[in-house]
Amino acid sequence: MNGRVIRALIISLTVASSAFFFRFPYRFKVGESSPMTIIAEKEIVVEKPREKYVEDSLRIVSEVPPVYKPVPFLEHVERVYDSLVKSIDPKRAKEFRDRALSILQRGVISPKVSGTILVYENGEFRSVPSDVLTSPSEVCMANDTLCKFIVPTLVPDSTLRRLYIQRLLEQQLSRIDYVVNPGEIVVSKGQVIDEETYRILKAYERVMIEPRRWAYVILSILMAVVLLIIFYSRKWDVPSGASVFVFSVGHILELAIHYFFNIPPFITIMPFVALSVAVLDTSTMAIGLALITSVIRGVSYDFSLLLPLYVGSMAAASAFSVKFFKRRAHYFFIAVIITLFGITSILVSAPFRNLTPDEVIRASIITAVVSIVSVGLYAVLLPVIEAMFRRTTELSFLELASLNHPLLRELSEKAPGTFAHSIIVGNMAEAGARTVGANETIAKLGGYYHDVGKIFNPEYFVENQTGGENPHDKLDPIKSAQIIIGHVKKGVELGKKYRLPQEIIDIIQTHHGDTVLWPFYKKAKDLGLPVSEEQFRYPGPRPRTPEEAIVMLADSSEAASRSAETEEEIRRIIDSVFEQRIREGQLDLVPLSRRDLEKIKASFIPIILTFRHQRPKYPSPDE
Secondary structure (H helix, E strand, O other): OOHHHHHHHHHHHHHHHHHHHOOOOOOOOOOOEOOOOEEOOOOEEEEOOHHHHHHHHHHHHHOOOOEEEEOOOHHHHHHHHHHHOOOOOHHHHHHHHHHHHHHHHHOEOOOOOOOEEEEEEOOEEEEEEHHHOEOHHHHHHHOHHHHOOOOOOEEEOHHHHHHHHHHHHHHHOOOEEEEEOOOOEEEOOOOEOOHHHHHHHHHHHHHHHHHHHHHHHHHHHHHHHHHHHHHHOOOOOOOOHHHHHHHHHHHHHHHHHHHHOOOOOOOOOHHHHHHHHHHHOOHHHHHHHHHHHHHHHHHHHOOOOHHHHHHHHHHHHHHHHHHHOOOHHHHHHHHHHHHHHHHHHHHHHHHHHOOOHHHHHHHHHHHHHHHHHHHHHHHHHHHHHHHHHOOOOHHHHHHHOOOOOHHHHHHHHHOHHHHHHHHHHHHHHHHHHHHHOOOHHHHHHHHHHOOHHHHOOHHHOHHHOOOOOOHHHHOOHHHHHHHHHHHHHHHHHHHHHOOOOHHHHHHHHHOOOOOEOHHHHHHHHHOOOOOOHHHHEOOOOOOOOHHHHHHHHHHHHHHHHHHOOOHHHHHHHHHHHHHHHHHOOOOOOOOOOHHHHHHHHHHHHHHHHHHOOOOOOOOOOOO
């Protein structure tokens, strides 16, 4: 899996992780004042608290009377009657039996209870007053003979009682405490939230916010999938590793801060993210990533356009302003621009959000603080991010362009001729890069630093020789070639020592490609030494980027045209240099066309002419 795919996956997973950070716009607490007025848009059903629900259940159960079921008694009555007629007059026995049946049919329970009982018959429960019932003891105290007929006709049944309780709970017990109808005020702004109001707010959240939560989760996942498809189809460039890191950390931190802490929605770190990504990649990339976060923030907060407008406008201001204000001295102006854009978005949104003047002022102050903090974080953390990912931004390139840079200052002191040559080459490379759309800053800096290896043994290089003795006259050509070729390796070492960007080190390494030092090779051949071209060849590699090729051509053109005196001669020499590099194959790996090379060549000539300009001879005072 290549780096591009990994970076695309990280961004998509970061966006998908937004699903874990949905929250209600405001977090209400008992005892605090409500920051807003909420009106029910739908019917809000408020459930009973668990304690009240249990209390109601226990009350209903406690009020349930005993439940009885009928038992057969006729067989018992007949058996007693048959026994009784044997000992008394049959007519008298029949009177006892009829009285007993009357008592038994009304109901007999043992023991006697007060109040009401429930009798289960034919699948139904019926209520029976206990005063119409008789207990066996009451009959037996009145008449011993009649007592023989009396048995309980109703017996308690715990299973039937549980059945009755279950039916009663289903009918009478409800989880609903009360209902808030649409249009009714749930809570007013400034109202102190008590326990009951808090329960209403939680019910409101379930009805109104839960659907939004699922919409938010679906949106987060959908955006992640769409991003992955866009990156996979190469509709957008995938951000660099540094930008992916800044966005991922910034995005999750932005959502997490507002998820875990009840802070104003206007607090955001997206200006910092946009500033960093704009410098690390492009302004378009910065705005695109910041807008993703701003949309998700808006949806997670209240599904309004206020936050996308607010965060998006500040991110756009950050991304574009950092391109116009490139020096650290301009950071104040960047903060001012971000603040103005943020406050403007607040003023535009205020009528639609019913923001009071005090709320607008408070939000504006927060915006100013956010802008200053974002720019401060950018100034402090960007160098750290550059170091972590070995990525050099344009700001760092601009610092390298200062002629007071320690390495350039050392070059000017130890090899002043090389320093002057490098400044000319840097200007030529910058002009050439501009004509073909290459990176002007890298080309210019490549020209400035390409020969820093000549700090060692500067007297062996012709631009530092002032007409005295040439040290190469005392050396064999092989040794001379080693010293000349060695300035590339020493330049790379110095570049790494001074932590120059890799792009500049690559230019130092490739500005001679794998060309051959023909003068010393020819001298060795003339002396009859057993040598080969490889002993006089630069180690390379050949240029691979337009900037590397432009610096090579600028270096060779400036050096070759140093002795030229006329514009025609300069043009002829530069033509020769370009053709020679083409014939040698030094430009084979570079995406530059013949037309591009002609543009570069044309841009070199005015600069060389300017530096070769001869001051006219003025007459002396004596003439």
